[in-house]
Amino acid sequence: MNAEDLPKNVTIFEVGPRDGLQNESEFIPTDKKIEFINKLTDAGCRRIEVTSFVHPKWVPQMKDAKEVFSRINKKEGVVYNALIPNIRGLELAIDAGLKEVVTIMSSSESHNKKNINMSVDESLREIEEINKKAATFGVKVRSYIATSFGCPIEGYIDPEKVADIGAALESYGSYEISLGDTTGMANPMSAYSIPKLVRSKLKKSSLAVHYHRFNGMELANNLASLQAGITIFDGAAGGLGGCPYAPGATGNTATEIMVEMFERMGISTGIDIEKIKDCGSFAKSLCTLCHI
Numbered sequence: 001m002n003a004e005d006l007p008k009n010v011t012i013f014e015v016g017p018r019d020g021l022q023n024e025s026e027f028i029p030t031d032k033k034i035e036f037i038n039k040l041t042d043a044g045c046r047r048i049e050v051t052s053f054v055h056p057k058w059v060p061q062m063k064d065a066k067e068v069f070s071r072i073n074k075k076e077g078v079v080y081n082a083l084i085p086n087i088r089g090l091e092l093a094i095d096a097g098l099k100e101v102v103t104i105m106s107s108s109e110s111h112n113k114k115n116i117n118m119s120v121d122e123s124l125r126e127i128e129e130i131n132k133k134a135a136t137f138g139v140k141v142r143s144y145i146a147t148s149f150g151c152p153i154e155g156y157i158d159p160e161k162v163a164d165i166g167a168a169l170e171s172y173g174s175y176e177i178s179l180g181d182t183t184g185m186a187n188p189m190s191a192y193s194i195p196k197l198v199r200s201k202l203k204k205s206s207l208a209v210h211y212h213r214f215n216g217m218e219l220a221n222n223l224a225s226l227q228a229g230i231t232i233f234d235g236a237a238g239g240l241g242g243c244p245y246a247p248g249a250t251g252n253t254a255t256e257i258m259v260e261m262f263e264r265m266g267i268s269t270g271i272d273i274e275k276i277k278d279c280g281s282f283a284k285s286l287c288t289l290c291h292i
């Protein structure tokens, strides 16, 4: 590949404190979560998904969302955001003082039903309402499309459907769309073609990719998406993560490995390699689910 064809800088969107930790069965002490986020900030991460404002009955691990957000060291220029499953989550996030939230839905009917108990159309309507309300508070909305590269229940997902959902989310006001490979089903061909197709349907929203681990293929997938013109990459320090409603779901792309890959290629991430490696080790020390 030609250096002139590639960007000089990329952005890493760190999801470890939320996507990485949310499925841990043992409650991780609030102080440890805060320490983890502060380490990520110190390593140079500029966009961090710190928690989720979801009912504690569904995700007890995130019951300390408000406290985590209020107590982390907030560095100027760093965006701290949180996942919200619905309008109620948005209200809690606004009340806690967040300026940016993240929505989630699947392109697969079956996975969406299992994950958030809504049809795809119901989710789209909910996210439209979330965007309307968020806009009145000056809160920005980023939106995940899970199972963008295949569904563990339905198998193949038509990329045109993913692109249509992306275009709908953009029309509601989501400023960024992130294509989630929820169970590590992407391969370098789809990791090239699907983001390229989705991006061709977007007018102004930026597009990110969110790959889950599959024996190292996630790095090849991130690289293929880079070649397709993507410059925003989701990762979790330590490769943490998984999904309780997606059988076989593995962790996210390990941020520290992705950062090292890009930096060795001469592409700047703005993140300190040694410090992000420390974050990865720290994340793994919190985690019993990850299988690295």
Ligand code: MG
Pocket: 015, 019, 210, 212, 241, 242, 252
């Ligand atoms: Mg993930």
